[in-house]
Each structure stands twice: as structure tokens, then as C-alpha cells.
Amino acid sequence: MDRQATTQEQMEQPSLASLFGCWKVFQDHLHPDELVHQVLEVMTQVTGSSTASLMLLDEDDQTLRVKAAVGLPQDIIGTAQVRLGEGIAGWVAKNRRPLMLPDGSDIPVSVRESMLGQNMCSSLCLPLSVGTHLLGVVHLTHHGDEAPFRLEDLWFASLLAERLAVALDIARFRDEQARQLQARERFIRDILKSIPSSLLVIDRSMRVVSANRNFLLKAKRDEESTLGHRIEEVFPRALMEYTQLDRQILQVFRSGQPVEGGKLAYRAPGLPNRVYYYRLVPIKGQSGVESVLLLMDDITEREQLGREVRLAERHLASVVDCANDLVISLNRQGRILTWNVAAEHASGLKMDQVNGQTLLSFCASRGQSVMADMLQKLTQGERVRNVEANLTTSDGREIPISWSCSAMREDGGEVVGIVAVGRDLTERRSLEAQLIQSAKMASLGVMAGGIAHEVRNPLGIIAISAQLLRERFNDPELPAGCLERIDKAVKRASLIIENLLKFARASREQMEKVDVHAVLDETLALLANQISLQKVALKKDFQPDLPTVYGNPDLLQQVFANLALNARNAMPEGGTLVVTTRSSRADQVELQFSDTGCGIPSENLPKIFDPFFTTRPVGQGTGLGLSICYSIVQQHRGTIEVQSQPGEGTTVTVRLPSVTDDM
Amino acid sequence: MICSNLADQQDSSRKEPETGKDLPRILIVDDEPDMCWALGKALQVSHYSVATATRGAEALELVAAERFAVVLVDVKLPDLDGLELAALIRQESPQTVVVLVSGYFYPEDEAISEGLEKGLFVDFIAKPFRLEKVRAIVRRSVEASERGNCNDASSLG
Numbered sequence: 001m002d003r004q005a006t007t008q009e010q011m012e013q014p015s016l017a018s019l020f021g022c023w024k025v026f027q028d029h030l031h032p033d034e035l036v037h038q039v040l041e042v043m044t045q046v047t048g049s050s051t052a053s054l055m056l057l058d059e060d061d062q063t064l065r066v067k068a069a070v071g072l073p074q075d076i077i078g079t080a081q082v083r084l085g086e087g088i089a090g091w092v093a094k095n096r097r098p099l100m101l102p103d104g105s106d107i108p109v110s111v112r113e114s115m116l117g118q119n120m121c122s123s124l125c126l127p128l129s130v131g132t133h134l135l136g137v138v139h140l141t142h143h144g145d146e147a148p149f150r151l152e153d154l155w156f157a158s159l160l161a162e163r164l165a166v167a168l169d170i171a172r173f174r175d176e177q178a179r180q181l182q183a184r185e186r187f188i189r190d191i192l193k194s195i196p197s198s199l200l201v202i203d204r205s206m207r208v209v210s211a212n213r214n215f216l217l218k219a220k221r222d223e224e225s226t227l228g229h230r231i232e233e234v235f236p237r238a239l240m241e242y243t244q245l246d247r248q249i250l251q252v253f254r255s256g257q258p259v260e261g262g263k264l265a266y267r268a269p270g271l272p273n274r275v276y277y278y279r280l281v282p283i284k285g286q287s288g289v290e291s292v293l294l295l296m297d298d299i300t301e302r303e304q305l306g307r308e309v310r311l312a313e314r315h316l317a318s319v320v321d322c323a324n325d326l327v328i329s330l331n332r333q334g335r336i337l338t339w340n341v342a343a344e345h346a347s348g349l350k351m352d353q354v355n356g357q358t359l360l361s362f363c364a365s366r367g368q369s370v371m372a373d374m375l376q377k378l379t380q381g382e383r384v385r386n387v388e389a390n391l392t393t394s395d396g397r398e399i400p401i402s403w404s405c406s407a408m409r410e411d412g413g414e415v416v417g418i419v420a421v422g423r424d425l426t427e428r429r430s431l432e433a434q435l436i437q438s439a440k441m442a443s444l445g446v447m448a449g450g451i452a453h454e455v456r457n458p459l460g461i462i463a464i465s466a467q468l469l470r471e472r473f474n475d476p477e478l479p480a481g482c483l484e485r486i487d488k489a490v491k492r493a494s495l496i497i498e499n500l501l502k503f504a505r506a507s508r509e510q511m512e513k514v515d516v517h518a519v520l521d522e523t524l525a526l527l528a529n530q531i532s533l534q535k536v537a538l539k540k541d542f543q544p545d546l547p548t549v550y551g552n553p554d555l556l557q558q559v560f561a562n563l564a565l566n567a568r569n570a571m572p573e574g575g576t577l578v579v580t581t582r583s584s585r586a587d588q589v590e591l592q593f594s595d596t597g598c599g600i601p602s603e604n605l606p607k608i609f610d611p612f613f614t615t616r617p618v619g620q621g622t623g624l625g626l627s628i629c630y631s632i633v634q635q636h637r638g639t640i641e642v643q644s645q646p647g648e649g650t651t652v653t654v655r656l657p658s659v660t661d662d663m
Numbered sequence: 664m665i666c667s668n669l670a671d672q673q674d675s676s677r678k679e680p681e682t683g684k685d686l687p688r689i690l691i692v693d694d695e696p697d698m699c700w701a702l703g704k705a706l707q708v709s710h711y712s713v714a715t716a717t718r719g720a721e722a723l724e725l726v727a728a729e730r731f732a733v734v735l736v737d738v739k740l741p742d743l744d745g746l747e748l749a750a751l752i753r754q755e756s757p758q759t760v761v762v763l764v765s766g767y768f769y770p771e772d773e774a775i776s777e778g779l780e781k782g783l784f785v786d787f788i789a790k791p792f793r794l795e796k797v798r799a800i801v802r803r804s805v806e807a808s809e810r811g812n813c814n815d816a817s818s819l820g
Binding site for chain 2: 489
């Protein structure tokens with residue numbers, strides 16, 4: 001009321017004193033709305049105006065809107081508006097200069113008319129601006145027959161308007177800053193809210209000063225029971241004890257270094273247990289570490305997944321490790337990645353002894369080229385057949401392995417590695433050897449008759465020669481002739497026995513370079529009697545300088561004997577057996593046994609290599625001969641095929657790989 | 664043809680008291696030349712004139728060319744079965760006595776008893792053999808042949 005009185009006194013004559021008096025308004029740090037209202041009041045009183053209004057410029061639509069008014073209906077506030085350039089206020093705002101009517105000289109008629117139209121007798125309108133920036137206008141009016149505004153009024157109002165503009169501009173700036181700060185705070189709050197980790201900020205007194213929504217949800221707590229509470233009130237005691245969380249937080253305060261905490265299990269009341277990974281991060285201010293951030297990532301699902309993956313892995317590993325076969329995985333370069341228990345047992349080498357080495361380096365030298373060739377083809381995406389290559393064990397032995405290999409492909413089909421499954425053939429080999437031996441014994445039985453005759457001839461010669469010698473017959477040449485023939489016959493009989501024994505004994509295991517002709521000659525010599533007894537003529541058509549093959553001479557002899565005896569059996573009425581050898585290809589030797597016998601009916605052709613298939617009466621054939629030939633030839637990586645014309649004869653062709661340089 | 668008439672050569676060189684023409688002619692058929700030689704020697708000692716053949720066809724040629732008292736036939740020949748050859752010789756020269764010699768058959772084999780029954784051969788000698796036995800059988804066979812009754816010889820075995 002004091003101020004009211006003071007201004008009342010000075011109403012008639014605005015003075016410096018009244019100006020200073022109202023200056024206080026600005027120092028009271030009023031709200032801008034209040035400030036504007038007060039300033040308008042002062043202006044009205046000091047200048048004796050009927051009305052006063054303040055309009056602010058909205059820069060977006062270049063329109064002035066009433067912000068405050070004195071002596072006018074209050075409903076115009078926020079509703080009345082005028083475009084820039086229209087009317088008195090619009091003119092002042094546009095031209096940015098004060099206007100005092102009716103005295104103004106260079107005032108457009110339209111503005112003057114607008115004053116008269118509103119029943120004003122005098123108008124004082126001032127721009128509110130800071131520098132070049134226009135904020136709005138202040139408009140004072142006299143109505144009726146009041147005295148018009150004076151120059152003093154203009155002066156007084158201008159000072160006040162100028163000061164008000166500055167105050168409003170500062171307020172606007174503050175406002176803007178506050179809004180920005182709020183926006184930034186909201187932004188940070190939103191980030192904290194949406195972080196899918198639990199966050200807690202703890203201060204030096206170990207109290208929680210901030211907790212994000214994720215934490216509150218997961219811990220089933222509210223801000224009230226969390227913020228301002230000590231950490232040990234927020235977490236269960238058991239958790240605090242085993243994580244030593246308080247001690248760790250203190251350590252972060254001391255050291256200023258973050259701590260990678262580790263896993264912790266936390267169960268909020270009524271919720272299932274969850275597993276978190278937690279970290280402690282120092283939040284540093286000007287005076288060092290001001291608080292510590294506790295970051296908790298929920299890794300329950302990840303843990304669960306990890307556990308399932310580990311279970312699946314363990315299951316797969318046990319499948320592979322329980323396999324009887326060797327299961328080995330290789331990378332594209334053929335280096336060993338995994339090596340199962342069966343491989344360890346067979347080779348005597350542990351996984352760490354073979355890891356990263358090539359599988360080839362554990363193959364016996366003879367199998368390496370076949371193996372390398374196969375691995376190469378697999379890497380190029382080609383399909384391959386099983387191969388046999390011996391594996392060298394830790395104590396230098398060789399074990400026969402049949403390898404079945406396949407490519408591991410990525411989703412895109414690119415070959416990323418190779419799986420090699422190896423079957424130990426040792427047992428099969430020994431069974432095969434037994435079978436081969438019994439088949440051999442069976443064919444020996446067939447050969448026995450012929451061999452007996454073969455031995456009796458030289459025995460007969462020896463017997464006669466010895467008796468002739470004893471008779472001391474008067475012939476000077478006779479003793480020498482007898483002795484010579486005894487010698488010869490003994491040698492022949494010995495050779496027959498020797499061949500017989502050689503054929504009968506168990507086959508040697510090793511493979512060596514074999515002269516096919518030598519083996520054929522020996523075999524056919526053993527059988528010559530058998531064959532010729534049946535009036536079968538034997539013809540040899542051997543190619544000179546035939547390459548050697550890599551094989552087992554004992555087993556090959558068995559194949560040749562079987563084929564020759566089969567030919568003989570096919571010709572009970574006699575015929576011709578032609579044995580041909582050819583070097584059909586650079587890397588292959590081809591042998592043919594052609595007879596002019598009864599031939600094989602076409603319906604039997606597919607079965608002739610089956611074990612126990614025989615067309616001969618019980619007791620005359622085991623049916624094993626050809627199946628064993630087949631298995632022996634296969635073991636030599638060769639092929640055997642039969643062509644037959646019933647009534648005309650049969651030709652059996654055996655192809656064996658010849659020795660090349662790399663063997 | 665490795666055919667040789669040993670008897671002629673030997674007789675002239677050895678200057679035996681008997682002349683070659685008077686001695687009984689024996690043909691030895693065996694694919695073993697050494698057997699032919701040894702058996703030939705043994706029979707020459709016993710005063711027979713010996714011819715040899717290592718093949719069936721060769722033997723048939725000789726049998727067709729002259730009359731042998733006795734033919735010793737081996738079962739195993741490169742071109743003919745001994746049993747077949749016996750039959751062919753009997754056909755060609757019914758007076759000739761055939762004796763089968765073999766290391767393949769046994770005396771009790773069916774093929775032997777069958778051949779004996781049919782009269783294809785009068786006796787069977789299994790290898791190896793004693794010279795005495797061969798000589799005895801040859802002697803009896805020669806006698807039977809000389810009597811012109813080769814069937815009698817079968818009773819000698």
C-alpha cells in the first residue's frame with residue numbers, strides 16, 4: 001500500500017524519485033507475469049492512463065498477443081491479438097519506434113484513425129526490445145476528454161519499458177535454460193529407465209541415492225523403501241555376506257578403480273531366483289569419488305542357455321567318445337581338431353599329442369597318397385569312396401583302418417572341415433585270414449590227387465634207378481645215367497613238396513613288390529598235373545616286362561590257383577585255359593583266365609562272388625573260392641570281373657594297381 | 664617227336680648174345696622221358712626189345728607200324744587218357760597185351776576194376792613199383808601174347 005501511496009503522490013509530476021521508487025519492482029525478482037502486471041500498474045498511475053496493455057510478439061506467426069492488461073476486461077489476456085503492422089501496436093512493433101498520439105507527425109492516417117475508432121483521445125505505445133530483438137509492445141491510452149500524454153510520460157514509460165524488456169528477456173532466457181535442463185534430466189532419466197540392467201547409486205555413507213526402474217521391478221521394491229536406505233537394508237544379508245558387497249564398494253571409494261564383481265544370485269520375494277553379473281563403477285566428481293554405481297546384468301537366461309549348450313556339447317562328446325570307431329575332425333588343411341577315445345585307444349596317442357597335426361602324418365607311408373588324394377577331393381566338395389590306410393601307433397605298429405570321410409559344410413555350403421570315421425580292420429583281417437586259410441585247405445584237398453601223381457612219377461623213377469644200380473648191370477653208362485635221373489627226380493619231388501607247403505601255410509601279412517609272372521608260374525606248375533589230367537591245354541600269353549604290383553604273393557597265388565581250378569572244373573571234357581597278362585594302363589596290370597568250358601548261366605553271374613554260392617554237389621565245393629578271390633583282390637585295391645557265355649567259356653579278369661614311384 | 668627206338672641202339676652197342684629181332688617187342692608210353700628211360704633199361708636187362716613214346720598219338724602210330732607183344736601205358740598223357748589209349752591199341756592190334764601203369768589210380772579204384780573187366784588191359788601197376796613185379800607181369804604178358812591169347816594174361820595178375 002505504501003507503494004500505492006507514493007505513486008499516487010507523484011502522479012501529477014513523474015519525478016526521478018518516483019522512478020527510483022518503482023525501480024524496486026525489478027529487484028524483487030518477481031515472476032515475469034507479476035512483474036509485467038506491476039510495471040503496467042506503475043505506468044498507469046504515473047502517467048494517469050485509462051488503460052495499459054502489454055503484448056508479446058509470437059515470432060512464429062508474426063502476431064502480437066495480449067499478455068497483461070490494466071483498465072481493460074481481463075478476458076482479452078491470451079485472446080486479443082493483432083498482426084504485425086496492423087493498428088497502433090502493430091505499427092510500433094513493425095517500425096520499432098515509440099508512438100505518442102495525437103502529436104506524432106509522420107504517422108499514417110490509418111493508425112490515427114484506428115486510435116479515434118477506439119474512442120481514445122491519446123495513445124502512448126512503446127516497443128519492448130533488447131538490442132535488435134523485439135519482444136513486444138506496451139500500450140497506454142487516455143480515453144474521453146482526459147489530457148493527452150506528455151513528453152515526460154513518454155520519457156518515464158520508455159525507461160520503464162526498456163528495463164522491463166531486459167527483465168523479460170532475462171526471464172525468458174532463464175526459462176529456456178530451465179526447460180533445457182529439465183529436458184536433459186528427463187532424457188537421462190528415460191535412459192536410466194530403459195536400460196535393461198539394474199542400476200543403483202550408492203553414496204559414501206553407503207546409502208542408496210538412486211535406483212532405476214529395472215532394479216525396482218526386479219527387486220520388487222519401491223523408491224520409498226530403497227532411496228536413502230543403507231545398502232544392507234536393500235539386499236538380503238546372505239547376499240551381502242557372500243559377495244562382501246559393502247567391502248567392495250568401500251574399496252571402489254578408496255581406489256577410484258572399477259571392480260568386476262562377478263556372478264551373484266538374487267531372489268526377490270515371491271520371484272524365482274535370478275543370476276546377475278555385477279560390476280562396481282566409481283562416479284567421480286571434483287572432490288574424487290562421490291558415489292559408486294552398482295551395475296547388475298541379468299544373465300539368468302544366458303546362464304541357462306550356456307548350461308544347455310554345455311549339456312548338448314557334453315552329450316555329443318559322449319556319443320563321439322563312446323563310439324567304437326575312430327571319429328576325427330579335421331580343418332580344411334587336414335589338421336586334427338578333435339580325436340575321440342577310440343582314436344586314442346587305437347593309436348596310443350592322446351588328443352594333446354595330435355592336436356593341430358595333420359592326419360596324414362599318422363598314416364603309414366603307403367596309405368598317405370590315397371588319403372591325401374581323398375582329403376583334397378573332399379575339400380573341393382567332391383564325393384569320395386572309402387579308402388584303406390594304415391594308422392601308425394605310438395609304438396610304431398601299423399593298424400589297418402577303413403576310412404569313411406565326409407565334408408563338414410557351413411550353412412552356405414562351403415566346406416569348413418572334414419569328419420573322418422575310421423574302422424579298425426584288425427579283427428576283420430584276422431577273420432578273413434582264417435577264412436582264406438580254410439578255403440586254401442579246401443582247394444588243397446581238390447589238388448591232392450594231382451599232386452600225388454606228380455610226386456609218384458619222380459618216386460617211380462628213383463625206385464627203378466636204384467634197383468638198376470643194385471643189379472650192377474653190365475653197362476658202363478648205366479650208373480651215371482641212373483644217378484643223374486635220381487638226382488633230377490629228387491629235385492622235382494622236393495620242388496613239388498615245397499610248392500605245396502608254400503601254398504598250404506598261412507599267408508604272410510606284409511605286402512611287397514610282386515612279380516606277377518613268377519607267382520603265376522609257380523601256381524600253374526603246382527596245378528599243371530591237375531589241369532593236364534583233364535586234357536586241358538594250358539597256354540600262357542604273358543607280356544614281357546610286365547610292371548610289378550604291390551601285393552601279398554601268398555594271397556595272389558591263392559587267387560590264381562582258385563581261378564585256374566575253376567577253369568579246369570568248367571572243362572570236364574577237356575579244353576583250353578589261356579592265362580594272359582597285360583599292362584592295360586600305365587598304373588594297372590591286367591590278368592585274364594579264359595577257359596573254353598561250360599560257362600556260367602546268366603542268372604548265376606550276379607551271385608558268383610557271394611560266399612557259399614556253389615553249383616557243385618555237396619562235398620565238392622565250398623562256394624568260398626570266388627568270394628575269397630574277390631576279397632583278396634579288393635584288399636589289393638584291384639578289381640575282378642567275370643564275363644561268361646554259357647557253352648562257350650568264361651573269362652575272369654583281375655586288375656591290380658601296378659607299382660608307381662610314390663609307393 | 665621224341666620217339667626213339669632204344670632197343671635197336673642199345674642192342675647194337677651192347678652186343679647182347681641174342682639178336683634184336685628175336686627179342687619180344689615192348690612199347691613204353693609215358694609222358695616222362697626219364698620214366699621211359701629207366702623202365703626201358705630195366706626191361707632191356709631182362710632181354711626185351713624196347714620202344715618208347717611220350718604221347719598217345721605217337722604210341723598209336725608205333726602200334727600201327729609194328730606188332731608189340733606188350734604196351735605199358737601211363738594213365739596221364741598230354742593228349743589222350745591212358746584208358747582211351749588202351750582201348751584204341753586193343754582195337755588196332757588185338758594180339759597186343761596192354762598193361763596200365765599209373766601213379767594216379769590205386770588198384771582198388773573203380774576205373775581199374777572196370778578196365779580189367781572190359782579187358783582193356785590185363786594188369787595194373789601202381790607207381791612207384793618194384794622191378795621184379797614189372798618184370799614178372801611183362802614176362803607173363805609176353806607169354807600170353809605169344810600164345811595169341813591175350814585174355815589169358817588177365818588170370819596172371
